[in-house]
Structures are given as C-alpha cells and as structure tokens.
Amino acid sequence: MAKRNKKLFYWVLAILILGAGVVGYKFLFPEKQFSSSIEINEKQKELINGALIVRKLDKEMIEQKIEQGKEYLFKMIDKEENGVHKYYYALNDTFENRLHTTYTSTLTFTLLELYDLEKDDLLLNQALKCAEFILSMQNKEKGSKGYGAFYYSYYLGNKEKEKKFVVGTTSKTIYTLLKLYKLTDNRKYLESAELAADWLTTMQKANGSMKSYIRYNEEGKWVHDTKESILYNGEVLSALSRIYTVTGNEEYYKAAEKIAQYFTKKYEDAGRNYIIGEYRSKNPISNSWVVMSLMDFYKTKKDNYYKDIVFELSAQIISHQTKDPNDVLNYGRIDGAYSTSGNGWIGEVMASVYEFCLEEKKNDCEKYKNAVVNTIRWLIQYTYSKDNISLLKNPERAIGGIFWNKENKYIRTDSVAHALNGYIGIIDYLEDKVLISIPKNP
Numbered sequence: 324m325a326k327r328n329k330k331l332f333y334w335v336l337a338i339l340i341l342g343a344g345v346v347g348y349k350f351l352f353p354e355k356q357f358s359s360s361i362e363i364n365e366k367q368k369e370l371i372n373g374a375l376i377v378r379k380l381d382k383e384m385i386e387q388k389i390e391q392g393k394e395y396l397f398k399m400i401d402k403e404e405n406g407v408h409k410y411y412y413a414l415n416d417t418f419e420n421r422l423h424t425t426y427t428s429t430l431t432f433t434l435l436e437l438y439d440l441e442k443d444d445l446l447l448n449q450a451l452k453c454a455e456f457i458l459s460m461q462n463k464e465k466g467s468k469g470y471g472a473f474y475y476s477y478y479l480g481n482k483e484k485e486k487k488f489v490v491g492t493t494s495k496t497i498y499t500l501l502k503l504y505k506l507t508d509n510r511k512y513l514e515s516a517e518l519a520a521d522w523l524t525t526m527q528k529a530n531g532s533m534k535s536y537i538r539y540n541e542e543g544k545w546v547h548d549t550k551e552s553i554l555y556n557g558e559v560l561s562a563l564s565r566i567y568t569v570t571g572n573e574e575y576y577k578a579a580e581k582i583a584q585y586f587t588k589k590y591e592d593a594g595r596n597y598i599i600g601e602y603r604s605k606n607p608i609s610n611s612w613v614v615m616s617l618m619d620f621y622k623t624k625k626d627n628y629y630k631d632i633v634f635e636l637s638a639q640i641i642s643h644q645t646k647d648p649n650d651v652l653n654y655g656r657i658d659g660a661y662s663t664s665g666n667g668w669i670g671e672v673m674a675s676v677y678e679f680c681l682e683e684k685k686n687d688c689e690k691y692k693n694a695v696v697n698t699i700r701w702l703i704q705y706t707y708s709k710d711n712i713s714l715l716k717n718p719e720r721a722i723g724g725i726f727w728n729k730e731n732k733y734i735r736t737d738s739v740a741h742a743l744n745g746y747i748g749i750i751d752y753l754e755d756k757v758l759i760s761i762p763k764n765p
Contacts, residue, residue, distance in 0.1 A: 369763075371652045372729045374704045375711045378651065380696070380759040385746050388703055388723070392743045393437055395723030396430050397449065399736050405452040406460075406477055411734045413707065413724060416717035421485075422477045424460045425492040426736045427453055428499040433740040435502050436747050447506075454503055457496060458515055460484065468545045469537060471522030486539035490526050491555045493519045494562035501565055513569065520566045523559055524578045531581030533559050535602075553600035556582055557612025564619035576623060583620045583629060586613055590632060596639065607640045607657050608665040611672040614640070618679055630683065637676045640669065641694040648761050652729070655701030663705050663725045667741030670698035674748030695749045696758050702742045705729075 369376040377384075399407050406422030407430045431453040438446040460477065462469045472488035473496050497516045504512040526534045528549070535548040535555050563579035566572070589598040590613070597605045598613060614637050621629040643658040660666050673695045680688035706725045712718035724734035725742055 368710055374652060374729055375708065376651055377700050377704045378761045378763065379757055380700045380703070381757050382750070382753045382755050384703065385699060385750060385753070388706060389743060389746050389750070391708070391723030392739050395739055396433065398720055399430065400449065400453065404456055404477070406456040407453070407736055409736055411724060413715050413721040413726065413734055414732055416720065420479050422479065424457060424473045424475060425495050427457055428496040429737050429740045431457065432499045432502060433743050435506065436744055440747050457499065461515055461519065462488070469522065471518040473519065487536060489536040490523060490533050491558045493523060494558035497562040497566060501569055516566055517570065520563060520575055523563065524574060527578055527581065531585035532556055533582070550601040552602045553598060553609035554612050556586065557616040560616035561619045564616070564623050567623055579620055583617060586617065587632060595635065607643060607659045608668060610636060611640060611669045614676065615672050618675065633676065634680070634685070637673065637691065641673060641690060644694055644697055646697065649764050651761055654761060655697035662727050663702055663738040664735055664741060666698055667702055667725070667738055667745060670695050670702070670745030671741045671748065674745045677749065677752070692749060692752060695745055699746060700759050
C-alpha cells in the first residue's frame with residue numbers, strides 16, 4: 324500500500340510540474356503563434372492558428388473572392404421570406420431561427436454593388452425580392468410607437484416581428500432603399516426611406532446625438548435606450564445626409580448638421596483624435612463611422628472643415644495598421660479591430676476615402692488604397708475556401724464565408740458584405756500584378 328501511494332505521489336507531482344510549465348510558458352509567451360504546413364493538391368499551404376496564410380496577393384485572387392463571396396451571400400437568404408440570417412454556424416451547419424432587417428439591408432446593398440460591377444440580372448432580381456422583405460418590416464401603423472421605423476428582426480418559428488426599433492437598423496435600411504430608388508426609379512423605395520428618416524428625427528436628443536433604440540419590455544412598456552453610440556450616430560448622420568441629397572428636405576439637413584457638430588466638438592475636445600461613446604471603449608471601427616458620415620455630410624454643402632477631419636481621422640486609423648512581415652497572422656489588421664466584420668468595415672470605408680481623395684485631387688491618396696489592399700489580405704486568410712473546409716459539416720455551403728476570427732469559426736453576414744464592398748470599391752484601381760508579397764521567416 325505504501326509503495327502504491329508513493330508511486331501515486333510521484334505521478335501527481337509530475338503532472339503538477341508539467342502543468343506549471345505550460346502555465347508559465349503561456350504567461351511568458353502569450354502571443355506565441357503555432358504554425359504548420361499541409362499539402363493540398365501537391366502544394367504546401369501554411370496554417371497559423373487555423374488561418375490559411377496568404378503571403379502573395381494579386382488582383383486575380385481578389386476577383387476570385389468576390390465571386391465566392393457573392394455565391395455565399397445567396398446561401399444566407401431564406402428562400403421563403405427572402406430575409407437574411409445574421410449568423411451561420413459553419414462547424415455544425417446551422418442558422419439562428421430568425422431573420423434580421425439590418426443584415427438583409429446590408430446584404431441587399433452588396434448585391435446592388437455587385438450588380439453595378441457585373442450587370443447580372445440574377446443579382447438585381449434577388450435584391451428586389453429581399454427589398455420586399457425589407458418593406459414588410461417597416462412599421463406603417465400611424466400613431467403607434469416606432470411609426471416609420473423598421474422592426475429589428477423576424478422570428479421564423481412564430482412568424483412574429485421583434486418589437487424593437489433601432490436607429491442603426493433604420494439608417495442602414497435607408498442606404499439600401501435610396502440605392503434601390505436610384506436604380507429602379509420606383510418611388511415606393513423613396514417614400515419608405517422618407518418615412519424612416521422622419522422617425523429618425525424624432526429620436527434625436529437636444530445635444531444632437533441619437534437615442535439608440537426603443538423597445539417593448541417584459542412589463543409591457545415602451546422604453547428608450549439613451550446611451551450614446553458613436554456607431555449609431557454615424558449611421559444616422561450618413562442616412563440623413565444621403566436622403567437630404569436626394570430630396571432637398573432641409574429638416575433632414577438640420578438634424579444631420581446637429582450630429583455633425585456633435586461629432587466635431589467631441590473630436591476637438593479629444594485633441595483631434597479618436598472619439599469615444601458609451602457602448603465601446605476607444606476603437607477604430609466606431610471612428611470609421613465618423614469618417615464615413617462626415618464624408619457624406621460634407622457632400623451636402625461642401626464645408627471644408629468636415630473634409631479636413633475626414634482625411635485627418637482616416638490617416639490616424641490606417642496609421643494603426645499592422646505591417647510587420649514577421650507577424651503574418653496580423654499583417655493588415657487595424658489595431659483595436661479584432662474581428663473580420665470590423666476590419667471589413669474599415670476596408671470598405673477606406674476604399675470610399677481613396678475614391679473621395681482622388682475626387683478632391685489630393686496628393687497622398689495611395690496610402691488609403693494600400694491600407695485597403697493590406698486589409699483584404701488579412702480578410703482572405705479568414706475566408707473559407709476549398710483548402711480549409713474539411714472539418715465542416717457542410718463544406719460547400721461555407722465557401723466564400725469569412726469567419727469571425729481565429730478563435731471563433733462562425734460567419735456573420737456583415738463580415739462578408741463589408742469585405743465585398745471594400746473589394747468592389749478598390750478592384751478597378753488595382754494593377755494586374757503581385758500586390759503584396761510577404762517572405763516566410765526562416
């Protein structure tokens with residue numbers, strides 16, 4: 324018995340020592356990357372923490388990812404309702420049991436961007452079907468709470484709309500409705516956008532910022548959320564600026580101007596640096612919304628004060644892009660943005676800033692294009708392709724989807740949509756050559 328206990332003691336001691344060693348190693352080297360190589364189609368592919376590394380990027384690869392991303396988006400559309408899921412859980416091939424207005428609008432906007440690029444009627448026809456779902460999600464009951472706004476989501480099980488109206492959902496839907504109106508000249512899209520914009524103006528606070536949402540709570544009462552969201556304020560400012568450009572309605576301009584002034588005061592108070600809201604700490608994603616919205620607002624009446632901030636803040640954001648060739652896993656990612664959705668959005672914004680820079684005939688535009696290309700490289704290594712889908716339950720469905728990050732392999736629809744918008748926005752400005760080449764560190 325004593326001999327057995329002594330043997331057990333040494334086994335426990337060995338396990339404790341080994342465990343302490345592992346913990347100590349992780350403490351000393353928390354960001355250590357583990358790499359491996361696999362052979363696919365007689366070619367060596369490099370994996371780091373599950374990401375399929377891209378060391379060489381060219382225009383042809385981006386065009387391939389546009390095509391794959393397009394096919395993926397079609398698979399996220401519910402065939403009966405023509406609404407769109409927010410999440411696809413690729414590991415077990417499941418969807419959440421509801422459709423979201425904002426993700427339907429986001430996906431539809433990207434389909435229309437693809438249609439502008441390819442002129443494929445299949446894209447337009449599906450966009451028009453999705454548009455019918457979007458219109459069905461607008462609250463058109465006069466005198467009710469949220470009149471003019473869009474319900475946040477639709478539950479497939481009980482066929483009910485979620486009693487929640489978010490200013491971001493309504494704003495992003497306005498972008499899509501205006502694009503549909505421009506393309507089809509059908510006034511039902513413009514009228515829907517105007518009704519939505521009217522509701523947005525009712526959600527503005529005295530200081531110019533926006534209440535984030537109104538929802539029906541468990542006690543049977545409608546309640547507002549008044550926490551400040553930089554992201555939501557930016558979405559509303561863009562929406563009101565764009566609809567003012569189309570309609571000339573000064574009420575929309577006045578409401579937009581209040582948000583623009585609110586943003587610029589916070590920007591000046593922060594020492595002309597990143598501004599912070601109450602939902603998130605200082606981050607580049609929210610501030611990219613400041614860039615996009617002030618760019619949209621500048622285009623209404625061309626006040627150079629706002630234009631200067633657009634370029635100044637854009638330059639700050641891309642200055643935080645990782646470009647260390649020895650850190651290939653993060654090369655191209657913007658510091659402070661850790662998901663593919665956030666980096667995809669920044670890439671989409673910077674593609675717009677690059678085009679805006681050219682329009683304004685500025686001299687240092689290439690830095691924005693280069694930032695977009697670097698972001699694209701990072702996004703592609705998190706994209707499901709034939710090379711990294713073997714462990715998925717339904718591999719073919721995932722191809723073209725962009726998973727969240729190296730720890731989480733689910734796909735959020737906006738990750739793909741934002742990435743594609745950035746790819747589409749920059750593709751015509753790229754040369755047919757190797758755009759990025761990162762040597763392998765021996």
